[in-house]
Amino acid sequence: MADRTVADLVVERLRAWRVPRAFGYPGAALAPLLAALDDAGGDPAFVPARHEETAAYMATGHAKFTGGIGVCLATQGPSAVHLLNGLYDAKLDSKPVVAIIGEDVSGPLGGAHEEIGLSRLFGDVCNQFVRYGRSPEQVPALLDQAFRTAAATRSPTCVVLPRALQVTAAPDLLPQTAGVVTATPGEPLARVLPHEADLDAAASLLGAGRRVALLVGQGAHGAAEEIVALADRLGAGVATSLLGKPVLDERLPFHAGVLGEVGTTAAAQLMGGCDTLLMVGTNDPWTDWFPVPGQVRTVQIDIDGRRIGTRYPVDVPLVGDTAETLRALLARVPERPDRQWRGVVESAVDRWRTAAADRAAAPAEPINPQLVLRELSARLPQRASVAVDVGSVVYWYARHLELPPGVQARLCGTLGSMGCALPYAVAAKLAHPDQPVLALLGDGAMQLNGLAELITVAHHWTDWPDPRLVVLVLNNRDQSGVGGGRPPGTAVDRRPDVPYAGWARLLGLHGVRVDRPDLVGAAWDEVLAADRPSVLEAVVDPAVPLDVPEPALADLRGLMADGDAARRVRERVIQTEAIAAEDLV
Numbered sequence: 001m002a003d004r005t006v007a008d009l010v011v012e013r014l015r016a017w018r019v020p021r022a023f024g025y026p027g028a029a030l031a032p033l034l035a036a037l038d039d040a041g042g043d044p045a046f047v048p049a050r051h052e053e054t055a056a057y058m059a060t061g062h063a064k065f066t067g068g069i070g071v072c073l074a075t076q077g078p079s080a081v082h083l084l085n086g087l088y089d090a091k092l093d094s095k096p097v098v099a100i101i102g103e104d105v106s107g108p109l110g111g112a113h114e115e116i117g118l119s120r121l122f123g124d125v126c127n128q129f130v131r132y133g134r135s136p137e138q139v140p141a142l143l144d145q146a147f148r149t150a151a152a153t154r155s156p157t158c159v160v161l162p163r164a165l166q167v168t169a170a171p172d173l174l175p176q177t178a179g180v181v182t183a184t185p186g187e188p189l190a191r192v193l194p195h196e197a198d199l200d201a202a203a204s205l206l207g208a209g210r211r212v213a214l215l216v217g218q219g220a221h222g223a224a225e226e227i228v229a230l231a232d233r234l235g236a237g238v239a240t241s242l243l244g245k246p247v248l249d250e251r252l253p254f255h256a257g258v259l260g261e262v263g264t265t266a267a268a269q270l271m272g273g274c275d276t277l278l279m280v281g282t283n284d285p286w287t288d289w290f291p292v293p294g295q296v297r298t299v300q301i302d303i304d305g306r307r308i309g310t311r312y313p314v315d316v317p318l319v320g321d322t323a324e325t326l327r328a329l330l331a332r333v334p335e336r337p338d339r340q341w342r343g344v345v346e347s348a349v350d351r352w353r354t355a356a357a358d359r360a361a362a363p364a365e366p367i368n369p370q371l372v373l374r375e376l377s378a379r380l381p382q383r384a385s386v387a388v389d390v391g392s393v394v395y396w397y398a399r400h401l402e403l404p405p406g407v408q409a410r411l412c413g414t415l416g417s418m419g420c421a422l423p424y425a426v427a428a429k430l431a432h433p434d435q436p437v438l439a440l441l442g443d444g445a446m447q448l449n450g451l452a453e454l455i456t457v458a459h460h461w462t463d464w465p466d467p468r469l470v471v472l473v474l475n476n477r478d479q480s481g482v483g484g485g486r487p488p489g490t491a492v493d494r495r496p497d498v499p500y501a502g503w504a505r506l507l508g509l510h511g512v513r514v515d516r517p518d519l520v521g522a523a524w525d526e527v528l529a530a531d532r533p534s535v536l537e538a539v540v541d542p543a544v545p546l547d548v549p550e551p552a553l554a555d556l557r558g559l560m561a562d563g564d565a566a567r568r569v570r571e572r573v574i575q576t577e578a579i580a581a582e583d584l585v
Contacts, residue, residue, distance in 0.1 A: 006136050007036035007166040010100070013143040014044045017069065021045040021430060022100075023058040024073030025082075029102030032166035033073070044071075047430065047460075050452035052079050054423040056086020056099070057412075061424030063095035064410040065385055066431045069150055070097040076104070076160075077116055085417050087125045087156045092414035093218070093243070094304075096150035097157075098143075099126065104163040122158040129157035136170045192303060194318040194325060202299045202316040203332035209276025209297070211341045212236035215259060215290075218243035218413075219281020219302060219322055224405070226326035227280060228252070235336045237274070237345030239267035241284035242398060243413040250402045253346045258398040260286030265549045266352035270345060272552020279314075281322045283307045285414070289551045301325050356399055364541035366515045369393075369474050372538045373400040373440075375520045379528060381436040381468070382406055387424035389441035390416050393474055395546050397440055419448040425469060426456055433464040436528070443475045446500055454535070458507040461533050469533040473500045478542035504535035515539040 010033055014022065021044050026034055037046040049055035052074045059070030070090070074083050080101050090097040101118060122130045129149040133139050139161070146157040194202075206212060212234045216227060224247055231238050231254065239259040240247060248255060257264035259271065263286075271277075271291050279300040290312050297315045300308045305319040318325050360370040373396040380386075380401070388397045388411035403409055408428075412420040425439035441450060450471065461467055477495045501511030510530040514523040520538065527534035 004170045005032065005036070005166065006133075006139055006161070006168050006170050007032040008039075009136070009139055009170045010143065010161070010166070011036045011040050011044070013140055013147075014071065015040075017144075017147045019044045019069065019071050021047050021062075022071040022073050023047045023049055023055040023062070023427070025049055025052045025055055025075075025079060027075030027079055027102060029075035029104040029163045030073055031102075032163060033100070033102060033161070046073075047426075047456075049423070049426075050455060051449060052082030053085050053419070054449050054453055056083040056097070057089065057420050057423035058086075058427040059097045059099075060086050060090040060093075060095055061387065061410065061420070061427035062431060063090060063097055064093070064424065065408055065428040068096075069147055070095070070427075071100065072097065073100050073102070075102045076118060080118060080121060081116065084121075084125055085415075085419075086423075087122075089412050089415045089417060089420065090156045091125050093412070094154040095156075096147075096154055098146050098150050099156060099158045101158060101160045102163055102166070103160050106164065118158075118160050126156050126158040128153045128155050131159055133159060133161045133165050136165070136168050139165070139170075191324065192320045193328060194320045198316060198318055199325075199328050199332060202318055203329055205297050205299055205316055206234060206276060206278060206329070207333050207336075209234070209274075210338075211274045211344075212276045212278065213270050213274035213291075213296075214238045214278045214280060215241065215271075215282055215284065216244045216247050216280045217241040217282025217284060218247070219283075220244060220247045221281075223280070223323035223326055224248050226323050226330065230278075230326055230330055230333065233330065233333055233335055235339050235342040236278075237270045237342070237349075239263075239270050241282045241286075241413075242394070242411070244282055244284075245398065246403050246407065246409045249405050251404070253349060254342060256345065256349055257352065259284065260289050261548050262395045262398040263289070263549060264352050264399055265355070266345075266348045268549040268552050269348050273344065277312075279312070280326070283311060283414075285311065287311050289549070291552075359547070360400060362544075364517075364544055367517050367520065367538055367540045368544055369476070369538070369540040370396050370400050370544065371517055372472070372474065372520055372540065373397060375524055376438075376472075377402045379521075379524050380404070380407060380438075381528065384436045384438060385409075385425075385428040385432065387411070387421040387428060387437070387439045389421035389439070389445040390418040391442040391444060392476070392546065393440050393442050396474075401440075418445045419450070421445060422450045422453045422457075422471060425471070426453060426460075429457075429464065429469050430460065434466050436466060436468040436470070439469070439471045441471070441473060443473055443477065443495055443498070443500070446471075446473045447495065447498060451498070451500075451503060454504060454507055454509065457533050458509060461509070467532050468528065468530070470527045471504075471533070471535045473535060473537045474540050475500065475537050476540050476542035499537075501535050501537040504533075508532070510534035511537070513537040513539070 056072045059072035063070040146159045150157045237254050239256045256266035256270045259267040277296045277298045299316045300314045301318045308317040360374040386409040421439040421441040425437050429437045501513040504511035527536045
C-alpha cells in the first residue's frame with residue numbers, strides 16, 4: 001500500500017503484540033505516530049496523560065495489574081527525562097515496559113533538542129535494550145526484539161524513532177521478517193524446575209525444621225494454593241513482603257502479615273522464633289527484620305537465580321517457577337504431626353489483630369488514619385484493584401487493609417517513589433472498566449500529580465460500565481517527610497490545605513470530605529455506591545505514630561562485625577533452642 005509509513009508499521013507491531021493502549025504525552029517528534037494511532041481507531045488506543053512521568057507510571061501500572069507489556073511514548077529532551085521515574089519503577093519491580101521515544105534532530109547541530117543523549121539517558125534504566133531505528137526495513141525486527149526482551153527479562157526497554165523515519169514510506173515486509181514469536185508477558189518463557197537433587201535437599205532441610213516460617217513475595221503470585229498446602233504440611237507460619245501482601249488470603253489464622261518497617265509485630269516475632277526459613281519469590285529489602293544470621297537454615301525459591309542469596313544467606317537455592325517448585329516440594333516433604341509451633345504462631349497473630357483493632361480505635365484529632373483503612377476492609381468490593389501510594393498510607397495499608405482472594409493491590413514497592421497510585425489506578429481501570437478500582441494516597445501525592453490526573457479520570461469515566469474509581473486522600477497537611485507521630489509545627493512542615501473533594505466536584509466527579517470518625521463508614525458507603533468516580537477526602541491526624549515493630553533479637557544484630565561477636569551470637573541463638581518458642585513470640 002503506497003501510503004503506508006513507518007508510523008503505520010509501528011502501530012501494526014503494537015497490535016501484533018496485543019498492546020491494547022499506549023500512554024504518553026503528545027509532542028512534535030511523535031506527531032506521525034500519534035496520527036497513525038488515531039487512524040487505528042483505538043486498536044491500539046493512545047491515552048494522553050497530564051505528564052510524561054505519570055504516563056510511565058500508567059505503563060508500569062498496566063504491566064503490574066494485567067501481566068501484559070506496558071507501553072509509554074515521549075519525545076526527546078525533557079519529555080524523555082520525565083519518563084525515568086516510572087521506568088525505574090518497572091525495572092526495580094521487574095515489570096515489562098517498552099518506551100518509544102520520538103526524536104527530531106532537524107534543527108541546527110548543538111540545538112537544545114540535542115543536549116541530552118538518549119542512549120546514555122536510558123542506558124541504565126533500560127540496560128537490557130536501547131536501540132535507534134535507522135531504516136524502515138529495520139523497524140519491525142527492532143520493535144519485536146524490544147518487546148521480546150521486555151517480556152523475557154521483565155524489565156523496561158527503549159526504542160528511539162526519529163520523526164523523519166516515522167514518515168518514511170514502509171516497503172512490503174520480506175517473508176522472513178514478517179513474523180513475530182510473541183511471548184506471554186508476566187510468565188516464564190519456558191518451564192523451569194530445579195534439579196532433583198536440589199529439591200531433595202530442600203525437602204530434607206524443611207522436613208527437619210521444628211519451627212518453620214515462610215516469607216512470601218510478589219514472585220509467588222498464582223501459587224497461593226501450593227503455599228497454603230506446604231505451610232499446613234510443615235505446621236508453618238507465613239509472613240509476606242510488602243509486594244507479596246496480595247498473594248494470600250490475609251484472614252488465614254497463621255498469616256502473620258507484612259514483614260518489615262511497615263509491617264506487624266506478629267511477622268517480626270515469627271522471624272525471631274523460627275529455626276527454618278523458606279523464602280518464596282521475594283527480594284524483600286527489609287533484612288533487619290529477617291532472622292539473625294546463624295539462627296536458621298534457609299531455602300529460597302526464585303525464577304531469577306540472580307536474586308537468590310542477595311538478601312540473606314541461603315543453604316539450598318531453588319531456581320524455578322514458584323508454583324511448580326512448590327508442588328515438587330509437596331511431593332517430598334512429610335506431614336508434621338506436631339502442631340505446637342503452629343499454635344504459637346496463631347496466638348501471636350491473634351494478639352496482633354487485637355492490637356491492630358485497638359490502634360485503629362484510638363482517639364485522634366480529628367480522625368485516626370488507621371480507622372479509615374480498617375473501615376474499608378469490611379467494604380472492599382470483590383474483584384477490586386487497589387493502587388497504593390508512598391508515604392504513611394503504606395503503613396496503614398500494610399497493617400489494616402485485609403485483602404481477600406481476588407483483590408489485586410500494587411504499589412511502587414522497591415523504588416518507593418511518590419505519585420504512583422492515581423496513574424496506576426487509571427491503568428487498572430482502563431484495563432478492566434467493568435471492575436471497581438481504588439487509589440489510596442496522601443495529600444502530598446495528590447498535590448504532586450493526583451490533582452492533574454483527575455482530569456484524565458474525568459475524560460474517560462463515561463465509557464466505563466462500572467464507573468467506580470475511588471480516590472482516598474488522607475489529608476494530614478504534613479509535608480515534613482517524617483510521617484506519623486510528628487504534628488506539623490512550622491510553615492515548612494505545613495502543606496497547603498487543598499479542597500480535594502471540591503476539586504473532584506468541579507470536574508464533574510463525586511467528592512466527599514469527612515472529618516468525624518463516626519462518619520467514616522458512611523462516607524465509604526457513599527463513594528462506593530456513587531454513579532461516577534469519587535474522591536474521599538479524610539481529614540486525619542498527622543500525630544498518629546507509625547509504631548515500627550522492633551526486630552526480634554534486635555540486641556544481637558549489632559554484634560556481627562567481628563569473629564568473637566559472631567561466635568557469641570551463634571551461642572546465643574543456640575541457647576534459644578532451649579527456650580520455649582512461645583517465649584520468643
